[in-house]
Amino acid sequence: MHNTFSYGTGHLTSGICLSIAAGNTQGLIDQEAAANITSSWEEVKKIVHSQQPVYGVNTGFGPLCDTHISESDTSLLQINILKSHSVGVGKPIPQEIAKIMMITKVHALAQGYSGIALATLERIVWHIDNDVIPVVPEKGSVGASGDLAPLSHLFLPLIGLGEVFRKGERISSAKMLEEHGLSPLALGPKEGLALINGTQFILAxxxxxxxxxxxxxxxxxxxxxxxxxxxxxxxxxxxxxxxxxxxxxxxxxxxxxxxxxxxxxxxxxxxxxxxxxxxxxxxxxxxxxxxxxxxxxxxxxxxxxxxxxxxxDNPIIFSAEDSISGGNxxxxxxxxxxxxxxxxxxxxxxxxxxxxxxxxxxxxxxxxxxxxxxxxxxxxxxxxxxxxALVTENKTLCFPASADSVPTSLGQEDHVSMGSISGRKLxxxxxxxxxxxxxxxxxxxxxxxxxxxxxxxxxxxxxxxxxxxxxxxxxxxxxxxxxxxxxxxxxxxxxxxxxxxxxxxxxxxxxxxxxxxxxx
Missing domain, CATH: 1.20.200.10 (Fumarase/aspartase (Central domain))
Structure with a gap:
């Protein structure tokens, strides 16, 4: 393998992304990206110590955004979000799509605005490089607030939960970690939110x-x-x-x-x-x-x-004193x-x-x-x-999913894209x-x-x-x-x-x- 791509600092295209997924290009975290990732991670730790309320770092999620979370519980909060948001149903998405989700997530987080630990991204890269692909149900995302359900399933293996495909076999993540001599990760503040907030299901x-x-x-x-x-x-x-x-x-x-x-x-x-x-x-x-x-x-x-x-993802961390809760x-x-x-x-x-x-x-x-x-x-x-028959079936699939929206999260998320459905029916x-x-x-x-x-x-x-x-x-x-x-x-x-x-x-x-x- 001669081709390489630098997560977080390179310019990713559909072709390069597919080449990484096929194993023809090696995705790497270079020194510049590692420095950016670490800097953002340090800024999040400052937020936790300062007690300054920042969404998803020391507050609850969605309609619970005004609920304060103690410094001692910030790690448990991130583990709980992966568990509680893993509500996908239906058959698994193709393994290639799940792998593209991981590739695109690493590239987004490696830009250094998400407050995630370098070790967490390195574990995801390990999954990509070793073709150990999480099992992700196809249905359950409304395409806003991030593709919450599918991304939660995608990253359950990081904490030893869920299932993965490995060498054509579907096994528990706990068994996979044990066989590879790996331990579940202990997520730090904001890491769980950074992992599941994003458009990577739609994007894949x-x-x-x-x-x-x-x-x-x-x-x-x-x-x-x-x-x-x-x-x-x-x-x-x-x-x-x-x-x-x-x-x-x-x-x-x-x-x-x-x-x-x-x-x-x-x-x-x-x-x-x-x-x-x-x-x-x-x-x-x-x-x-x-x-x-x-x-x-x-x-x-x-x-x-x-x-x-x-x-x-959300919020975006520019510094400990400057974070923005937006809608990217x-x-x-x-x-x-x-x-x-x-x-x-x-x-x-x-x-x-x-x-x-x-x-x-x-x-x-x-x-x-x-x-x-x-x-x-x-x-x-x-x-x-x-x-x-096929032409007519296609016509029935042409109704735009994005023309619909059903409010979620007790009205906090009152307009959603339904883009996950757009992608699947395409x-x-x-x-x-x-x-x-x-x-x-x-x-x-x-x-x-x-x-x-x-x-x-x-x-x-x-x-x-x-x-x-x-x-x-x-x-x-x-x-x-x-x-x-x-x-x-x-x-x-x-x-x-x-x-x-x-x-x-x-x-x-x-x-x-x-x-x-x-x-x-």
Whole structure:
């Protein structure tokens, strides 16, 4: 491992965060960060000795903020907050998401405004480095006051409670500590509050969504180009001059990518003088629709990067004499963006379903239902039912969670973001989108076969060949769920996109001409 990142002093991006989670980059606490952490920790100890009331240091929490806590009980207060706030329910979140939560929490606390002990952060880094991942239930956060419930579960292992995943096994934290020769930590003043106050649950889902949707956007262009070829559509609507007249970043990028994907296609040249004036919107408007989703993704990426490098707990400790109880823990900035991007992801599925339907209609020289023997065989009639079902399910998931708020904490926390729900349902929509894209890929490959012996452009041909390695041409009905699952694996494993990028490189084609759309 050669790459390193300095918690608290480096600039974290979604790509770097994911690389740390994958074990490809080492996260470190350097001397500068250690000094900042220790300085803030010393300031909190001064607050305790001074008896100056500071929220969560020597007071109760939420509506108990006016209740004074004695100096002797400040440590017990922090242990109690982890216990009492561990109220999550449901199945565990993916281990990668929990690991990203730890990474982003360390980076926020290591900036030196949170009053946490260096030893506590070093223990969390130990969990990250050794891939010992706390079990975190998926439900229970309202996305303000911090992601209290999931973060409490995340850090129960620090005090010997809760459970962890280790080498694929789910075991008690107490057993894990014993086997590694470690002792539970004795939390000092403010440490428990610093651990659970923050947006890291929302943020972890945002980081992963930045990666997953970036991939889905690239796949949408690629499969869209294959569908266009199967439907003998025109690439004229992707002319750069057209999009300079309405120069949205996402639209221009999609038009450029589609033009590159279709460059030199024999299929395209074969109908250049045909009588068709213009294609249906699902073909012709890919730059505008896919591009709008890219613009939404770009906004999420920008906001996620800001959040990755922010301090989101409360109170913020500038010094023993200067601490501020504010609202940096409120999840609204990311909650609204993820709700917006949920619509962007769903729209990629909507337009993909329309292309599937179009290829089934028997237009433009294609046989009805993409089978030469329709009647005895149903052909590809029914896979579009699945895209229709998934598209509709996605629409039901597009209601913005951030548009709702239920007061909590006896009214002290009277407006909350519900951003945790925004993040979880965004990934549900992307899950469905990936299956919709697999089905469109099934249709597009079949449609392209009816254009033989004409060939498409090199990248499209390479991807078609990959599909045919895993799913043969459809001559008669078979269990199409098997084909769908095979193609879903090609998409989610990254193999389809890798094949496209390698073919583009071999043919000196530039599919991504803008670093702004990368995740690093």
């Amino acid at each position: 889902f945002a980081v992963k969504a930045v990666e997953r949707l970036s991939h889905a956007l690239d796949i949408a262009d690629l499969i869209g180009a294959m569908s266009l070829e199967g439907l003998t559509g025109s690439k004229r609507p992707f002319d750069e001059r057209l999009h300079q007249l309405r120069p949205y970043k996402g639209t221009k990028l999609v038009a450029q990518r589609l033009s590159a994907l279709l460059e030199g296609s024999e299929i395209g040249l074969s109908h250049i003088d045909c009588s068709r004036v213009q294609d249906p919107y699902s073909i012709r408007c890919m730059p505008q629709v896919h591009g709008a989703s890219r613009n939404a993704w770009l906004h999420l990426k920008e906001l996620t990067e800001i959040e990755l490098n922010s301090v989101t 823990f409120h999840g609204q900035p990311l909650a609204m963006a993820m709700d917006y991007v949920t619509v962007a992801a769903a729209e990629l599925g909507n337009i993909s379903d329309r292309r599937c339907y179009l290829m089934n209609e028997g237009k433009y020289g294609l046989p009805k239902l993409l089978t030469a023997d329709a009647g005895l065989n149903s052909g590809l009639m029914i896979p579009q039912y699945t895209t229709a 990934h549900q929509v992307i899950d469905n989108l990936e299956y919709i894209q697999a089905i469109e890929l099934l249709y597009a490959a079949q449609a392209m076969d009816f254009r033989k012996p004409l060939k498409s452009a090199p990248v499209v041909e390479a991807c078609h060949a990959l599909v045919r390695e895993h799913t043969p041409f459809i001559n008669e009905d078979r269990v199409f769920a098997d084909d769908i699952n095979q193609l879903h694996q090609l998409i989610t494993s990254g193999l389809l996109l890798t094949t496209a990028n390698e073919a583009a490189l071999q043919n000196h084609l530039n599919l991504n001409n803008d670093d702004e759309f990368g995740i690093y």
